[in-house]
Each structure stands twice: as C-alpha cells, then as structure tokens.
Amino acid sequence: MVTGGHIVGCVTGSDERELRGDQPNSPDAASQTVRHSSPSEAFSALSDQLRVNILRELSEHHRQVGDNTLGFAELRKLVEVEDSGRFRYHLKKLEGLFVEKTSSGYKLTHAGLKIVGAIISGTYTDELVMGPIELESDCPACDRSAVAKYEDGRCSVSCANDHVLFTWGVPPNATARTSLPEVVNLAELLAFQAIEQAVAGVCPECYDPISPQINENKPARPVFEAACDSCGAQIVGPIDFCLFINPEVAAFCQRHGHSLRDNHIWENPFFGDGSEMTATDNSAGPIHFELTIDGKNLSGYVTENGQVTTNSG
Numbered sequence: 001m002v003t004g005g006h007i008v009g010c011v012t013g014s015d016e017r018e019l020r021g022d023q024p025n026s027p028d029a030a031s032q033t034v035r036h037s038s039p040s041e042a043f044s045a046l047s048d049q050l051r052v053n054i055l056r057e058l059s060e061h062h063r064q065v066g067d068n069t070l071g072f073a074e075l076r077k078l079v080e081v082e083d084s085g086r087f088r089y090h091l092k093k094l095e096g097l098f099v100e101k102t103s104s105g106y107k108l109t110h111a112g113l114k115i116v117g118a119i120i121s122g123t124y125t126d127e128l129v130m131g132p133i134e135l136e137s138d139c140p141a142c143d144r145s146a147v148a149k150y151e152d153g154r155c156s157v158s159c160a161n162d163h164v165l166f167t168w169g170v171p172p173n174a175t176a177r178t179s180l181p182e183v184v185n186l187a188e189l190l191a192f193q194a195i196e197q198a199v200a201g202v203c204p205e206c207y208d209p210i211s212p213q214i215n216e217n218k219p220a221r222p223v224f225e226a227a228c229d230s231c232g233a234q235i236v237g238p239i240d241f242c243l244f245i246n247p248e249v250a251a252f253c254q255r256h257g258h259s260l261r262d263n264h265i266w267e268n269p270f271f272g273d274g275s276e277m278t279a280t281d282n283s284a285g286p287i288h289f290e291l292t293i294d295g296k297n298l299s300g301y302v303t304e305n306g307q308v309t310t311n312s313g
C-alpha cells in the first residue's frame with residue numbers, strides 16, 4: 001500500500017527568530033532567520049477575491065514575461081481596480097506573507113508561488129470524481145480485477161475483495177481532460193519520485209530533511225516508513241519500495257522481462273508467477289533479501305534507513 005498527500009505550507013510573517021541555537025553546527029547559523037505567522041493569519045489574507053486576483057496576476061506576469069516584479073500602477077491596472085486606496089489596502093494584506101515589496105515593484109514570495117500553484121491546481125477548491133472503472137490488471141492477492149477511482153484529490157486502486165493496491169494524491173488540474181487510467185499512471189510516477197526523495201532523506205512535499213526507516217515490528221513483512229516532522233507528509237509501504245528505485249534491482253528485473261516502471265506498482269515481479277522475494281530479519285544488522293525471477297537470483301541487504309546493497313553476481 002502507498003500513501004501520500006499534497007500539503008502547502010506558508011510560514012512567513014513579521015515575527016523573526018534567530019537560528020543560532022537551533023543549528024549550532026551550521027557555519028551560516030548566525031545569519032539565518034525564520035519569520036513566522038500563524039496559519040489563520042496566513043490564510044485569512046486570502047479571504048478576499050481581490051487578493052487572490054493580485055496573486056494570480058503576479059504569477060501570470062512571471063510566467064509570460066519572465067520578469068517577476070510589477071509596479072503598483074501596472075499591477076492595479078491588470079487586476080482592474082480603479083480605487084487606488086482600496087487596491088493598496090488589499091495589497092498590504094498580502095505583503096510579508098505572499099508578496100514582497102522591492103525597489104522595482106512587487107513579486108511573489110516562495111509561499112506566494114506555492115499558494116498560487118495550489119489555487120491554480122484546484123487543490124483546495126475543486127471537487128472531481130472519476131470512476132470506478134476496471135483496469136487491465138489483476139489483484140496479485142486474489143486475481144480479481146483491479147478497480148481505480150479518483151475522489152477528494154486521491155487516486156486509489158483496489159479490488160472487489162477490498163485489497164488496497166495503491167493510493168496517491170493527484171491535484172485536480174492534472175486530471176482535467178484525461179482518462180482515469182492515465183491518472184493512475186501519473187499517480188504512480190509521483191509515487192516513484194516521492195519514494196526516491198524519501199529514501200534520499202528529503203521530504204517529497206516540503207523538502208525538509210526526513211528520516212526513512214524500515215519497521216520490522218509488523219505481523220508480516222518489514223515495512224518502509226517515512227514521516228516528515230515539518231509538514232506531516234507520510235509514505236508507508238512494503239520494503240519493496242526500496243527495491244523499486246534501486247538501479248541494480250531494476251536492471252536485474254529488466255533482463256528477465258519485468259519493467260518496474262512500465263508495469264503498475266502492484267504488478268511488480270516480486271510476487272508474480274515464477275518470482276519470489278523473501279526478506280529475512282536480522283537483528284544484528286541489515287535485512288537480507290533474495291529475489292528470484294524465472295530461476296535467476298539476486299540477493300542483497302536493506303539497511304535500517306532503506307538503503308539497498310546487492311551482492312555481485
């Protein structure tokens with residue numbers, strides 16, 4: 001099972017706190033500051049449609065022209081507000097949170113770029129339901145048809161026996177004018193990218209450091225887990241996740257007729273006909289795995305933080 005989500009964080013404001021005590025080992029710690037605002041303050045700034053229009057125009061100007069700043073008068077003209085006092089009032093509400101005032105005009109902050117992306121993608125506003133439909137794929141546990149659906153910003157695949165095969169968040173804009181099987185393919189691509197980042201120790205949502213681990217205290221096979229303390233994003237799935245993104249494992253599977261990227265995640269060769277994957281707990285060190293496909297073997301180890309090492313030959 002795969003879980004994932006889309007979380008947008010906005011943490012800029014007027015209150016500053018130096019990081020000298022938080023990052024004593026950083027050579028630049030003395031020069032680093034973090035500006036905080038409460039979530040209610042940040043999102044209340046978006047309570048008026050005029051302010052949303054300001055953000056949209058700044059974003060559109062950046063995309064079309066390449067210059068990321070707009071002067072007061074030009075920005076007011078684009079938003080189509082005649083009353084300069086009213087416009088200035090609403091622009092001030094965005095400053096320091098989503099908009100930065102510079103000597104040459106106004107531009108979006110990093111948080112502003114993120115929130116505009118969320119608005120355009122429909123993450124918080126659009127509701128779209130697709131499916132359920134049967135895919136050209138079967139559940140590896142019971143051979144019933146895999147069934148996909150999209151609802152509440154999440155693509156999920158299961159079977160008639162309620163075996164959950166896959167679920168991942170996909171923004172509504174990415175599902176427009178596309179079929180549900182294509183949405184499933186996109187969700188899997190996003191999942192692969194997120195797994196790669198998580199194993200590398202980077203949160204796939206907010207890019208803060210994240211600590212992946214293999215949880216062996218499960219009733220069945222060991223489980224890969226990664227949870228971000230900053231934004232709350234989580235990735236949970238079988239230990240296979242670590243193998244999916246390992247180039248030597250991928251090459252071994254490819255040589256024996258199985259593509260980890262071309263097939264669905266739940267169709268991985270670790271459980272298919274003529275295939276077998278075992279993971280042996282080893283309290284003294286990494287978890288040993290042995291992958292067998294059509295009589296050919298590949299073995300190696302998965303460390304406690306998800307790193308994979310294969311044995312030569």
